Amino acid sequence: MSLRRSSKDDSASGKKASRSGNPAKAAAAERERLEESRAQANRVSRTPQKVKETGSPRWYAPSMVTLMVIGLLWVVVTYLFKGEYPIPYFVQHHASDLLVNGNLYIGFVIMMLGFLGLLRWK
Numbered sequence: 001m002s003l004r005r006s007s008k009d010d011s012a013s014g015k016k017a018s019r020s021g022n023p024a025k026a027a028a029a030e031r032e033r034l035e036e037s038r039a040q041a042n043r044v045s046r047t048p049q050k051v052k053e054t055g056s057p058r059w060y061a062p063s064m065v066t067l068m069v070i071g072l073l074w075v076v077v078t079y080l081f082k083g084e085y086p087i088p089y090f091v092q093h094h095a096s097d098l099l100v101n102g103n104l105y106i107g108f109v110i111m112m113l114g115f116l117g118l119l120r121w122k
Contacts (some may be wrong), residue, residue, distance in 0.1 A: 053120045063119035071111030078103040 074086060083091045083103055090102030 023034050056120075062117065064114045067114030067117065068111050069114075071114060072108045074107030074110060075104060078107060081099070104108065 008064055077086055083100065085103070087106070090099055094100050094102065
């Protein structure tokens with residue numbers, strides 16, 4: 001019974017049979033085999049692939065910024081006209097309770113909708 005495998009066994013498993021007993025040559029052959037396998041792993045397919053779009057639609061971010069600007073303008077107009085505009089209802093009907101600042105609430109809600117929408121933007 002032989003301890004050494006035959007060259008048939010080596011070729012069946014995909015390995016080269018080394019005939020030399022020189023360790024330097026065996027190490028060089030091993031490095032060459034590793035470099036070849038790395039080169040195969042680094043090869044890139046040049047076939048174009050369709051990439052699935054995972055981000056938000058193009059209109060999403062501009063519409064959220066627009067909401068924030070509209071909310072800011074709403075608050076500015078409210079301050080300039082002492083709460084009577086853009087909706088005069090709050091000053092006329094709720095002069096003695098918290099809804100007198102209803103225009104400010106609306107402006108801040110519009111700004112917050114834009115801000116929360118931008119948090120979901122991809």
